[in-house]
Amino acid sequence: MSQQNASIRIQCDLCPRQCIIGPGQSGDCRVRVNLDGRLTAVTYGYPCAVHIDPVEKKPLYHFLPGTPIFSVATVGCNLHCKNCQNWSISQRNPEDEPAYALPPADLVRAARERDCLSIAYTYTEPNVYYEYTLDSCIAAHEAGLRNALVTAGYINPAPMEKLYRHVDAANIDLKAFSDAFYREVCGATLAPVLDTLVRAKNLGVWVEVTNLVIPTLNDRDEDISGLCHWLAEHLGRDTPLHFSQFYPQYEMQHLPETPPATLDRAREIARAEGLQFIYIGNIHRTKDAATLCPGCGAALVERAGFRVTANRLASGKCPDCGAAIPGVWS
Amino acid sequence: MNRRTFAVLVFRSAVTVLSIMAWPAVTAVRRVIEARRSRRYPGPVLRVDHETSRQPGPWAG
Numbered sequence: 001m002s003q004q005n006a007s008i009r010i011q012c013d014l015c016p017r018q019c020i021i022g023p024g025q026s027g028d029c030r031v032r033v034n035l036d037g038r039l040t041a042v043t044y045g046y047p048c049a050v051h052i053d054p055v056e057k058k059p060l061y062h063f064l065p066g067t068p069i070f071s072v073a074t075v076g077c078n079l080h081c082k083n084c085q086n087w088s089i090s091q092r093n094p095e096d097e098p099a100y101a102l103p104p105a106d107l108v109r110a111a112r113e114r115d116c117l118s119i120a121y122t123y124t125e126p127n128v129y130y131e132y133t134l135d136s137c138i139a140a141h142e143a144g145l146r147n148a149l150v151t152a153g154y155i156n157p158a159p160m161e162k163l164y165r166h167v168d169a170a171n172i173d174l175k176a177f178s179d180a181f182y183r184e185v186c187g188a189t190l191a192p193v194l195d196t197l198v199r200a201k202n203l204g205v206w207v208e209v210t211n212l213v214i215p216t217l218n219d220r221d222e223d224i225s226g227l228c229h230w231l232a233e234h235l236g237r238d239t240p241l242h243f244s245q246f247y248p249q250y251e252m253q254h255l256p257e258t259p260p261a262t263l264d265r266a267r268e269i270a271r272a273e274g275l276q277f278i279y280i281g282n283i284h285r286t287k288d289a290a291t292l293c294p295g296c297g298a299a300l301v302e303r304a305g306f307r308v309t310a311n312r313l314a315s316g317k318c319p320d321c322g323a324a325i326p327g328v329w330s
Numbered sequence: 331m332n333r334r335t336f337a338v339l340v341f342r343s344a345v346t347v348l349s350i351m352a353w354p355a356v357t358a359v360r361r362v363i364e365a366r367r368s369r370r371y372p373g374p375v376l377r378v379d380h381e382t383s384r385q386p387g388p389w390a391g
Contacts, residue, residue, distance in 0.1 A: 024361055050378055051387035058391055071387055085390040100378045110378060123389045150391040171391075282390075306386075 010034045014130055015078045015155050016192045029128035030093055031076035043074035044132045046099035047107075048089055049123050052114055054306040058150050059242050059281050060208055061291060062327025063169040064118060065301050066308035069148065070111035073123035074099070074132065079152050080187040081175070082251040083214060090124040091250075104136040108143045118168070122150035130159060137166035146328070153196035154188050160196055161203065169206040169328060171242075172197055176211070176218035177227035185217060194230070201235050206328050208240040210281070213258045213266055215246065224266045228273035237274045238294070238326045243267060245282040260285070295323030 012019045012027050019027035021034040031043045055069040075097045077090035084090055089097060102110065111119050119140050126133045126149050137147040146168040153172040155163075164170070174197065175182065179190040200207050211227060213219050231239055243266045245258045263280045267288070270278045280288035289303040298320045302310040312319055316329040 022361070046375065049387055049389065050383045052384055053386045057386060073389075089389065098376050101375050102378055110383070114384065122391045123387060 008034075008037050010037070010039050012039055013156060014159050015127060016189065017078060027078075029076045029078040029125070030091075031074065031128050041129055041131045042094050043076060043099070043129050045101065045103040046094075047072040047074050047102055047132075048097045048099045049073040050100055050102060050110075052116060053120065053122075055118070055120075055148070056289075056303060056306040056308065058120055058122060058148060058171050059210065059279070060148060060169055060171055060206075061242075061279055061289075061301070061303075062208065062240055062277070062325070062329075063148060063206055064146070064328060064330075065311055067117050068115070069118045069120045070107075070114060070116040071120040071122050072102070072107060072136075073121070073126075074129040075124060076128045077125040077152075078128050078154055078188070079125065082185050083212065083246060083255075084250050085247070086123050087250040104132065104139040107136050108139045108145060111140070111145055112143060116145070118146035118148055120148045120150060122148075125154075126151055127153075127155045127159075130155075130163065134163050134166065137163065141166055151196075152186075152188070153193040153200075155192070155196060157195065157199060160199060164200055164203045164205050167200075167205050169208070170200055171208045171210055172200065173210050173212070174227060174231075177223060177230060178218065181218055185214075194234075198234055201239075207235060208242065209235070210242040210244055211266075212244040212246055212282075213262055214252070215255050215258055215262070217255075219258065219262050219266075221265070221269060224269045225273060228270040228275055232274045238276050240277040240279065240327075241270055241275055242279045242281045243270075245280070247282070263288075291325065293318040293321060293323055293325065296321040300325060 007023055010021050012021060012032050017028050021027050023034055026033045031041060033040050033042050051071050052068045053071045055064055055067050075089050075092045075094050121133045140147050147166060148169040149167055150171045175186060182188045182190045243263050245263060247257050248255055267278045276294040284305060286304050290299045291301040293300055295318060298318060300312050300318060313329055317324050
């Protein structure tokens with residue numbers, strides 16, 4: 001380590017924040033650190049959460065339904081949403097949270113040993129532990145496993161495209177269709193997220209979108225219709241959209257949970273905008289979790305909570321009318 | 331202004347000036363502490379618990 005290297009500041013070009021990081025300091029995400037003049041992702045190979053989830057929990061409803069997905073996360077996030085449900089790990093310093101030693105090869109081996117078909121990089125923000133995600137995705141593909149990201153999509157185009165070439169599915173959070181919301185609630189901006197959505201779709205990644213409906217902040221009709229209109233126009237009407245119910249969390253304890261009627265209204269607006277697959281989540285209502293055929297209306301995949309109770313799809317098609325249902329079904 | 335008030339004012343001013351002069355040293359110490367904390371990672375590293383890892387995570391997503 002030279003004196004010169006020890007004193008230089010480094011700019012991280014992974015996400016739109018473009019943090020300039022001083023010696024020994026971390027970027028805004030807490031996990032990308034200037035160590036001895038080198039930008040180091042200090043959580044590489046050290047996830048703080050390792051679990052097997054149902055794939056429906058991500059939520060991914062059109063991706064290998066009913067299968068377990070090996071889910072990992074390290075601490076850190078490049079957004080700081082006041083409503084974060086996972087703030088206890090996303091807004092935490094790496095040195096303060098116990099972690100597991102699980103390098104990419106071991107991660108893939110663990111997923112296979114537990115009969116998982118896919119690996120999810122989830123819970124916090126897979127973009128900030130980018131190198132770990134990328135290497136694990138490559139190792140998983142070599143082992144015949146699929147990869148799924150659950151992400152806020154706040155990343156620069158070049159690293160995004162490099163990573164997403166090894167990704168099969170992504171649930172991308174579109175938190176609101178408002179730059180002011182992103183700035184005030186998440187400490188981020190809207191445009192890069194929209195850019196990620198379009199690029200992911202163009203790269204052939206299976207994309208589902210989640211929108212957490214927060215009372216008084218993003219639940220106006222025009223907020224929801226704007227978001228749905230953009231999705232239908234830029235990602236296609238067959239893009240699954242999950243409206244999630246908000247619960248008071250973290251720094252937003254003062255707001256009430258989303259009334260079910262608001263979620264119903266959101267679904268009607270999305271339907272009016274032409275979206276074909278609209279789901280309501282974070283709330284236990286069986287009828288809003290079923291995948292319906294856009295051709296004949298038949299229930300194709302039925303769910304109760306995170307459990308698939310019936311799957312009538314035949315090679316990705318409706319058995320009644322033969323309509324092809326978009327998704328990754330096998 | 332009596333002598334005691336004057337002495338207090340002089341003392342406060344001196345403390346303020348010295349605090350400002352000492353600030354670069356304070357930031358240097360903070361930087362060293364920050365660097366040591368960063369290097370300390372991964373901290374407490376656990377072995378993957380097979381039973382725990384077979385359960386769904388308590389977090390969203």
